[in-house]
Amino acid sequence: MLNIGNEKVRLCEGLTRRSFLTAGTAAAGALTLPTFFRFQEAGAADAKKAKIRNCITLFLVGSPGQLDTWDMKPDAPAEVRGKFKPTKTNVTGIQICEHFPLMARMMDKVVLIRSLHHKTGATHENGQRWMMTGHDFNPDSMKPHIGSVVSRVFGARGDLPANVILPGPIGNTGAGPLHGQTAAHLGSAHEPFFLNADPASRNFKVGDLEVPSGESQSRLDARKRLLEQVDELQKFNEARAVGEHDAAYQRAFRLLTSPEAKRAFNLDEETGKMRDRYGRNTFGQSCLMARRLIEAGVRFVTVNHFDTVFGLSCWDMHADGGGLNNTYYDYERFLCPQFDWAFSALVSDLADRGMLEETVIAVFTEFGRTPRLNGRGGRDHYPAAWTNFFAGANFKGGQVIGATDKIGSRPIDTPIEPPQMLASLYHGMGINLDTTMMPGPGDRPVRLVEAEPIPQLFK
């Protein structure tokens, strides 16, 4: 158990009823406020000048331990350094875990940030909200997902939504339903589009893109015209909120009828070799789809590596012998190889297509894991230090920003907090953080994130 404010919240095992009710009510209230769309955007963004045109975020739900992956401490005591050994990379002086041999060969394209930390509770949800919104949890003022902000600022290119999350939303990770993957006050038109299907499945189809059986295209068109007439009537009485609803409806219809959109989601257009290159599994095929979507015009794609931490193999390595029984075996045989294979395929595929120069891949997690192994050989939640990284666009690869102490327990050089990561992405995408505002408490315009970009990141 831990406290968020004066609320008792369980870690991983579940959620108190009172927390759930409080959070749920707050979220519902946030969506009905009438002043969501008062953005102050004059001169706020210029996509043409931006070095980063697209972003793919790989979100590792559960969170790998920094000492077992990208911030190894081979000289630390055994109960700290863990089971794995470091391996050299193609950048002199940078070592990572031996179970990322393919990533090690492309370290010149990767910038590791080894001094990430946050100062709030060690729940998965806190970390998710920090890394996806750039803000701490505030039930009175939910903040939008970074992709929704990008959608709001730049809009969609073509018939595809600007912000897509694959393969589906984050579900139960123990301490509440608020994971930072909504548009919040930006409105339904900027909600992420969730695939809600498994692209690695043999019978994969994008449910939302299929015309329902028994519906012909002409009948669908007729229904759309009728709905438009009804909407026109409604617009006499309701103004802005209906406009946003209408935008979301139009988006859904475009997805349903657009050949371009259907093609973007159709992995059958890829060769078998290409599908193998990413890995024939949910994460790998989601990464491949992310590349297709970016190629087709989507600006921001998030791939959730797992949607829960309970009862399956994932990064949440408590080794508790029960429902959170991920161990070094999961890392060695499943998680590290799966990530290594898909990540290296994504980087090299984007590079092969000339897309890496304008696309950044962000690998984000919720927190780090305890420097000392617990009594069962696992590691527990630890937000005081962890490593995330970027590759691509005008981020300067082949470098490490920040450092932790001898046991990976705290930053000792260039401490970085989550809002700085998002500020860097916004800045790279051409969004002026001083002039792009969103509604804050009492409708006062506030900055997207209260942080500055990390200057060392950029070429």
Added chain:
Amino acid sequence: MEQKFDATPKAELRLRGRTVTRSDVANDWGLQLRWVVKRDGKVIATAPARADAAYEHSDTTPGKYEIELEMFKYVNYAKDPAGEYTQSKFVVISNTVTYTI
């Protein structure tokens, strides 16, 4: 959502001298891939096979050597008290090549 692993991975091994070379893996699950070396029917070594397509086992003790490629097959995350998988396991995904020293 559990990760889905449809299809069955397969690779072909070829031997030149003592160096074994693998093809790309078709229907690759993307999980841990390893060389398994047996001498006179007993496993004597395993080695990572993901990063490189060729492998030469350094041991020259006389005997009949067999080399295969294995990939980890995730079935579910059930584990024993020591944290080892009980149902998920390595499976052979290639032909076997043999040589004698």
